[in-house]
Structure formats: C-alpha cells, structure tokens
Amino acid sequence: MLGFGLIKTWRELSAKGIMGINRRNADYVLKYNKRSLYPLVDDKILTKERAIEAGINVPEMYGVISTEKEIEKLDKIIGDRTDFVIKPAMGAGGDGILVIADRFEDRYKTVSGKIISHEEIEYQISSILTGLYSLGGSRDRALIEYRVTPDPLFKSISYEGVPDIRVIVLMGYPIMAMLRLPTRQSGGKANLHQGAIGVGVDLATGITLQGTWLNNIINKHPDTSNLVAGVQLPDWDGFMRLASGCYELCGLGYIGVDMVLDQEKGPLILELNARPGLNIQIANNAGLTLRAHAVEHHIADLKRKGITESVEERMRFSQNLFASSLPQ
Amino acid sequence: MRSLTVHLRILIALCMIIGVSVTAYQIYVLGIPVTAEETDNLWNIDAKVEFRANSREPVKLQMFVPPLNQDYVSLNESFISNNYGVSVNRSDDNRRVTWSARRASGKQTLYYRLVMTKRYSGEQAKAKGPIYRETLPIEGAEKIAAEALLAPIRQHSADVETFISEAIKRVNNTADDNVRLLLGGDNSSERKADVIDVLLSIAHVPMQRLHTIRLQADIAQSPELWLRSFNGEKWLYFNPQSGEQGLPNDRMIWWLGDEPLLNIEGGNQASVTFTLNNSEMNAIRLAQLSNENTDASFLDYSLYGLPLQTQQTYQVMIMIPLGVMVILILRNLGGLQTLGTFTPVLIALAFRETQLGFGIILFTIITTLGLSLRSYLEHLKLQMLPRLSVVLTFVVVLIAVISLFSHKLGLERGLSVALFPMVILTMTIERLSITWEERGGNHAFKVAIGTLFAASLAHYLMSISELAYFIFTFPGVLLIMVAFMLAMGRYRGYRLTELFRFKAFLKD
Numbered sequence: 065m066l067g068f069g070l071i072k073t074w075r076e077l078s079a080k081g082i083m084g085i086n087r088r089n090a091d092y093v094l095k096y097n098k099r100s101l102y103p104l105v106d107d108k109i110l111t112k113e114r115a116i117e118a119g120i121n122v123p124e125m126y127g128v129i130s131t132e133k134e135i136e137k138l139d140k141i142i143g144d145r146t147d148f149v150i151k152p153a154m155g156a157g158g159d160g161i162l163v164i165a166d167r168f169e170d171r172y173k174t175v176s177g178k179i180i181s182h183e184e185i186e187y188q189i190s191s192i193l194t195g196l197y198s199l200g201g202s203r204d205r206a207l208i209e210y211r212v213t214p215d216p217l218f219k220s221i222s223y224e225g226v227p228d229i230r231v232i233v234l235m236g237y238p239i240m241a242m243l244r245l246p247t248r249q250s251g252g253k254a255n256l257h258q259g260a261i262g263v264g265v266d267l268a269t270g271i272t273l274q275g276t277w278l279n280n281i282i283n284k285h286p287d288t289s290n291l292v293a294g295v296q297l298p299d300w301d302g303f304m305r306l307a308s309g310c311y312e313l314c315g316l317g318y319i320g321v322d323m324v325l326d327q328e329k330g331p332l333i334l335e336l337n338a339r340p341g342l343n344i345q346i347a348n349n350a351g352l353t354l355r356a357h358a359v360e361h362h363i364a365d366l367k368r369k370g371i372t373e374s375v376e377e378r379m380r381f382s383q384n385l386f387a388s389s390l391p392q
Numbered sequence: 393m394r395s396l397t398v399h400l401r402i403l404i405a406l407c408m409i410i411g412v413s414v415t416a417y418q419i420y421v422l423g424i425p426v427t428a429e430e431t432d433n434l435w436n437i438d439a440k441v442e443f444r445a446n447s448r449e450p451v452k453l454q455m456f457v458p459p460l461n462q463d464y465v466s467l468n469e470s471f472i473s474n475n476y477g478v479s480v481n482r483s484d485d486n487r488r489v490t491w492s493a494r495r496a497s498g499k500q501t502l503y504y505r506l507v508m509t510k511r512y513s514g515e516q517a518k519a520k521g522p523i524y525r526e527t528l529p530i531e532g533a534e535k536i537a538a539e540a541l542l543a544p545i546r547q548h549s550a551d552v553e554t555f556i557s558e559a560i561k562r563v564n565n566t567a568d569d570n571v572r573l574l575l576g577g578d579n580s581s582e583r584k585a586d587v588i589d590v591l592l593s594i595a596h597v598p599m600q601r602l603h604t605i606r607l608q609a610d611i612a613q614s615p616e617l618w619l620r621s622f623n624g625e626k627w628l629y630f631n632p633q634s635g636e637q638g639l640p641n642d643r644m645i646w647w648l649g650d651e652p653l654l655n656i657e658g659g660n661q662a663s664v665t666f667t668l669n670n671s672e673m674n675a676i677r678l679a680q681l682s683n684e685n686t687d688a689s690f691l692d693y694s695l696y697g698l699p700l701q702t703q704q705t706y707q708v709m710i711m712i713p714l715g716v717m718v719i720l721i722l723r724n725l726g727g728l729q730t731l732g733t734f735t736p737v738l739i740a741l742a743f744r745e746t747q748l749g750f751g752i753i754l755f756t757i758i759t760t761l762g763l764s765l766r767s768y769l770e771h772l773k774l775q776m777l778p779r780l781s782v783v784l785t786f787v788v789v790l791i792a793v794i795s796l797f798s799h800k801l802g803l804e805r806g807l808s809v810a811l812f813p814m815v816i817l818t819m820t821i822e823r824l825s826i827t828w829e830e831r832g833g834n835h836a837f838k839v840a841i842g843t844l845f846a847a848s849l850a851h852y853l854m855s856i857s858e859l860a861y862f863i864f865t866f867p868g869v870l871l872i873m874v875a876f877m878l879a880m881g882r883y884r885g886y887r888l889t890e891l892f893r894f895k896a897f898l899k900d
Contacts, residue, residue: 070888073895073898074885074886077886077890077891077894077897077898080897082886082894084884084885084887084890085727085890086724086884086885087884087885090881090882090883090884091884159829187773190775191775194776194777196776257831257835258831258832276896279893279894279895279896345894345897346896346897349897
C-alpha cells in the first residue's frame with residue numbers, strides 16, 4: 065500500500081503546484097539562469113558593485129582583502145568603527161561570516177558575546193582567502209562591510225542573529241516571499257537547512273503567514289514562543305521594489321533575493337541566490353509552479369503585445385495576482 | 393525551447409533505435425548467445441580407417457571427408473597417420489583426403505578427426521543445382537516396369553517434391569511386381585536409390601545421392617544414404633528407405649555422389665568405423681574458436697577482438713556507465729544524497745578488489761580515523777592544501793598499517809586495501825568533513841550512509857557477471873542507457889524524498 069500512498073501524495077503535490085528540485089533545475093534554473101552570469105551572484109563583492117552602480121541599496125562596503133599581504137590593511141579598513149562584518153565573497157550557507165559587535169580594549173567582541181583577538185580575526189580572513197568557505201574550495205576574497213542592525217520589530221519574534229527576507233523573483237516578477245528567522249539551533253544563521261525558521265509573507269500586504277521549521281509547519285518561534293503569523297513587515301513595498309529590480313541588476317531570470325531591514329537605512333540587499341531553496345513553499349502553503357506558470361503566461365502575453373513592464377508595474381502585477389488567500 | 397525539446401526527443405529516439413537494433417541484430421541475426429552460460433554442442437568425430445596393406449606395393453587410400461560448407465563449422469581437423477603423406481583436395485562439392493605411402497605392410501590404421509559445431513551466422517550461400525537431366529538408358533522388361541510404375545506416380549503428384557516422395561513410396565512397396573523386378577531381390581537402400589534414380593531420370597528429374605552421419609554420441613554407425621533434388625529454389629532431401637522428407641537436424645553430410653567412401657590401391661579389407669562424442673562449451677568461447685577457423689568475422693569488430701588482457705580492463709570499464717546510471721536514478725529519482733556525483737562509483741570500483749563487506753568495513757574505519765585527524769588539524773588552524781596533504785599521507789600510512797596487521801593476523805583480504813584508491817578516500821574525508829562543518833554531523837552521517845549505499849548498490853549491479861557479459865558483448869546497450877540518461881535530463885517530476893519532505897502540505 066506504500067506505493068499507492070506515494071502516488072496519491074504525488075498527485076496532491078502536483079495539483080497544488082509544488083515545485084520539486086528536478087523541475088526547479090530543468091524548467092527554471094537551467095532555462096532562465098545563464099551560467100556565465102553565475103559569478104555575479106556567487107561573488108558577493110561583484111553583486112555589491114553591480115548594485116551600487118544600479119543605485120540599489122546594499123550594506124556599505126568598507127573594504128576587500130584579496131591576498132595574505134593585504135591582511136595588514138585590516139586596521140586601516142576598519143578604522144575606528146566599532147562594529148563590522150567579515151564575509152567570504154563566495155561563501156555558501158552563511159559559513160565563515162564573522163560579525164563584530166563591539167570593541168573591547170584591544171580585543172573584539174562578536175555578536176554572540178565571544179571575545180576574540182586581532183590574530184584570530186586575521187586567521188579567519190586567511191582561512192577565507194584559502195577558500196575554506198567558498199564553493200568548491202577555490203581561492204576567495206574577504207569582504208568587510210557594514211553591520212546591519214535589524215529593525216526592533218524583529219526582536220520580538222526572533223532569536224539573535226539577523227532575520228532576513230527572501231523573495232523568489234522570476235524574470236523580475238516576485239512570486240513568493242518569506243521571512244527567515246534564526247533560531248538557537250541555527251546558530252544565528254538565517255538558512256533553513258541549518259535550522260532557521262521560514263515564515264511566509266503575503267506579497268500584497270507584507271503580513272506574515274504560517275511558519276516552517278525543518279520541513280514542518282509551525283506557528284510559534286521555538287525559542288521565543290512568540291506567534292510568527294500576522295506580523296506586518298514595515299516598508300513592504302520597498303522590499304518588493306528592491307527585489308523586482310534585481311532582474312536588471314544581474315540578468316538572471318530565476319533568483320532568490322535576500323534582503324534585510326536596517327534600523328537606519330531601511331531595506332538592503334544582502335545577496336542573491338541562483339538556486340533558491342524550495343521550503344519557501346511550505347512557509348507560504350503554496351506551490352511555486354503555479355505562480356511561475358502565471359508569470360510565464362503573463363510574460364508571453366506581453367511579448368505578443370510588445371510591451372515591457374517597469375519595476376513598479378511588475379511589482380503591482382505580482383501583488384495583485386499572488387495576494388495570499390490564507391485566513392489572517 | 394520547443395525546438396530544443398523536439399531535438400532532444402529525436403536524439404533519444406535515435407539512441408534508442410540504434411541501440412536496440414544493433415543489439416537485436418547481434419542476437420537474432422548473428423546469433424550471439426545472450427548469456428555466458430549458454431553452451432553449444434561440440435562434436436568430436438573420429439573416423440578410423442583400417443586396412444591390410446599389400447607388401448611391396450605403394451599404398452594410396454582416398455576417403456571422403458565432410459565438405460564443411462554447410463551448417464557446420466570446423467574448429468579443428470586432423471589427419472593422424474604414421475609415415476603417410478596426406479593431401480586434401482576439393483572436387484565439386486566434396487572434399488577428399490588422400491593418404492599415400494611408398495611402402496607399408498600388415499595392418500594399417502589411419503585416423504581422421506574433426507571437431508565441429510553448428511555454424512552461428514545465419515547467412516547461407518544461395519543453393520544452386522541442376523533442374524534437368526537426361527534419361528538413364530534402360531531397356532526391355534525393366535523399361536516397361538519403370539514406365540508402369542511412373543504412370544500412377546505422375547497421376548498422384550503435383551510437383552517435383554511430391555513426385556519424388558511418391559516415387560520413393562512406390563519403390564518401397566515391395567509387394568508390387570514392377571518394383572520387385574526393378575530391385576532384383578536386393579532391398580538395400582543403395583539398390584532402392586538406384587531404382588529411384590532410374591524412375592526420376594525418365595521424368596528428367598535430377599537426383600543426387602548423399603551420405604550422412606548421424607550426430608549422436610556412442611552408437612555404432614555407418615554413413616546413411618539420402619537423396620536430394622533441386623527444385624529450382626532449394627534442395628529437397630529424401631530418405632530412400634522411409635520416404636522421410638527433409639534432412640533432420642542431427643545429420644551431417646559427409647559426401648555427395650555415387651562413389652564409395654573409401655578407395656584403396658595397394659591394400660585390401662579396408663573398413664571405416666565412426667566414433668562420435670559431444671561435449672559442451674561456453675558459447676562465446678566457441679564462437680571465438682570458430683571465428684579463427686572461418687571467415688565469419690562477426691566478432692572481429694566487437695570488444696572480443698581486443699587482446700585478452702585489454703578485454704578484462706574493458707569488462708570493468710564498460711560497467712561504469714551502469715554504475716553512473718544507478719547514481720543518477722538514486723539521486724534524481726530517489727533524492728538520495730551522496731558525496732559528489734561520481735565518488736560512489738569510484739568507491740564501488742574499489743569494492744571490486746576488497747569485496748563488499750570487507751570494503752565497507754575498511755571504508756568506514758579509514759574514513760572515521762581520517763575524519764578525526766581532520767578535526768584535530770582543524771584546531772591547528774592549517775591552510776587547506778597543507779591540511780589535505782597531511783590527511784592524504786595519513787591515509788596512506790593507515791592503509792599500510794592495516795595491510796601489515798591483517799597480513800600478520802593471516803587475513804590476506806586485508807592486503808587488498810592497498811588497492812583502495814587513496815585519493816578517493818582523501819577527497820571523501822575532506823568533503824565529508826566540510827559537509828560536517830557546514831551542515832552538521834547529522835547531515836554528514838546521512839550523506840556518508842547515502843554514499844555507501846549508492847556505492848554498494850552500484851558495486852552489486854556492476855559485479856553481476858551476466859550483466860557484465862551482456863553489456864560487454866552487446867555494447868549497443870550503452871546507447872539505450874544514454875537514451876535513458878538524456879530523458880532523465882529533462883525529468884521534472886518529484887524525487888521520492890520530496891514526497892516526504894513536502895508532507896506538510898497534505899495535512900489540511
């Protein structure tokens with residue numbers, strides 16, 4: 065009877081338009097994302113440079129270290145800033161990121177309260193340079209940038225770390241969004257497979273929906289026990305505008321855009337992802353395939369009519385079409 | 393996109409069609425056996441010639457030997473004789489061996505030995521033969537008797553085939569006066585064949601005698617007389633005694649025509665005894681053997697044309713696509729997580745040397761120890777390349793130590809570990825530990841188990857000897873696999889694990 069049950073599951077999933085890895089790869093990633101453009105999103109420094117050119121808000125870049133010799137410049141790059149972030153340019157899954165929250169005499173204090181020395185920071189940078197955290201272990205560069213201070217709103221539903229907002233954008237049309245909240249288990253990281261929570265967000269209003277944690281549906285944050293649903297995200301249209309504009313920024317047709325809400329600077333783009341994960345579907349209780357098909361039809365329509373839509377129009381289109389039907 | 397899909401479909405169909413038809417051609421037309429266990433009968437025929445030589449006189453003995461241009465193929469033929477010169481010549485459709493000696497005396501024994509089997513290839517030379525001949529001269533009472541017999545035969549027959557079988561039937565009816573007259577009291581098949589010959593010649597139907605050997609082991613036999621006639625398309629065979637039509641499968645034509653088997657000058661009391669026995673032989677081996685002896689070169693351009701040592705390498709190599717396909721299925725259809733794509737196949741190859749159970753144990757031990765070393769090195773904050781080098785060296789030392797210990801303990805199997813590819817192990821350890829750091833121990837464990845599982849399954853399939861034989865013999869199968877892989881390239885359905893991963897959707 066197991067086989068029969070699986071067939072039933074299969075039918076139900078495909079009726080809901082749930083996208084599987086094979087479909088994502090064949091129909092979206094391979095079709096819309098040109099391989100030659102990958103370095104733009106894999107290398108956070110390149111992404112940032114492009115974004116600055118395009119006038120899109122990103123966390124300010126303090127400096128780049130690309131050789132062992134340049135590690136000496138660290139002091140100059142940091143200057144007298146008390147907080148900053150060191151990241152591998154081609155890191156994956158949030159590894160190798162060092163967030164310095166404060167200085168303490170000659171030492172540094174990380175965001176989790178650990179005191180580390182200057183040498184340890186230098187070793188971390190050296191590890192980044194040898195490619196310890198990069199995809200495929202190739203040589204990498206270290207990026208030193210502005211430390212984002214999350215909007216206080218998130219404090220209530222989050223457990224340390226910086227929550228971010230992931231929007232899947234197909235050819236410039238946002239099709240699904242989620243708020244990613246770090247947990248104790250994820251160690252302050254916002255990646256779902258490391259144990260962070262994903263909370264679906266209504267594209268039209270920016271109000272949070274249900275949550276997903278380790279493939280299950282949840283309603284409360286496991287660390288804070290706060291309800292995750294029904295929270296209004298501030299400046300939602302700002303996020304949507306930012307995400308929609310990323311198509312022009314990188315040229316990739318199917319991406320996941322990761323953004324944060326900084327206390328002072330508002331929505332900022334953190335990074336782009338050419339192979340966004342699929343658990344966002346659980347958080348939204350909706351399938352990506354149906355939404356992607358709707359956008360593809362719309363694009364084909366426009367093409368026949370010879371119209372190209374602006375960022376604003378694309379954003380409105382998505383917000384009208386994909387407004388959540390979940391009870392609030 | 394649409395045109396690309398059509399392109400892909402055509403490509404898949406092409407691979408499939410070529411793969412299937414090449415394989416089918418090999419199986420059905422060339423008759424290459426489908427399994428290695430398939431055996432063929434190998435016949436060993438001894439003809440022993442005995443005679444008494446006249447002293448002070450040169451001896452010349454001629455004997456017919458099988459012409460070998462029919463359904464049988466000779467693997468080995470030998471003429472065993474002491475002090476005799478041997479020559480074989482072909483005349484018409486026959487072959488004849490001539491043994492000759494200047495001087496011999498007393499009882500002489502000569503041997504002719506033939507090892508042969510049924511021919512593989514289905515290609516048959518086009519039969520041709522005479523369809524008309526002159527009437528044999530007969531006179532007087534015999535002529536009248538023959539004509540009296542012919543009248544009802546003509547009435548009861550429609551064509552050459554029925555005419556001959558009717559004639560044989562009549563001649564075998566010894567109650568008939570006409571038949572009795574023609575046979576002249578001799579009921580042997582030779583005599584009957586003569587009478588049939590006469591009857592057919594009056595009707596201008598050609599007829600040829602042939603002498604056959606029955607392929608049956610361990611019975612005493614002498615050549616059996618058959619008749620055959622060409623009807624314009626093919627030869628029709630008849631038994632003059634029983635009227636049986638069509639040559640049974642177990643008959644082999646020894647010689648054609650009216651001449652006796654033996655012809656001796658300078659000797660007497662010549663006799664031939666036939667001894668047959670059969671053995672079974674691996675079919676493909678047999679095909680190879682027969683290949684050397686015939687011009688049927690269907691194996692020349694297969695992998696069997698390679699030197700034996702190279703063949704063994706290819707027998708392993710040609711299974712790799714199968715292993716890769718297993719990984720493809722497990723990953724893209726099943727959703728199993730493995731370390732890299734081809735690592736499991738490489739590990740599966742390593743298992744060939746160590747055996748599965750032992751291989752898994754060794755793999756686990758080495759990987760575990762390597763991982764602990766790796767995590768120790770992690771504390772030393774080393775750079776990647778030096779760290780990898782240290783791990784590799786450690787793996788080599790570890791393998792050496794395991795070999796040494798198992799040798800001392802008398803476990804020879806432990807020595808096979810040396811063949812475990814060290815670089816593969818090192819890379820496995822490295823990737824596993826990166827996975828460990830990035831995704832946590834649980835995930836790393838899952839991936840390691842997945843890799844071992846995939847490797848074991850791939851190893852299992854790759855070591856099925858029937859499968860190895862089949863793919864090696866019919867490389868067209870590889871094209872069928874390619875077609876499947878191409879199709880998988882556009883597979884959009886769910887992976888098995890996704891059905892569980894997205895279970896949350898089914899709750900409402």
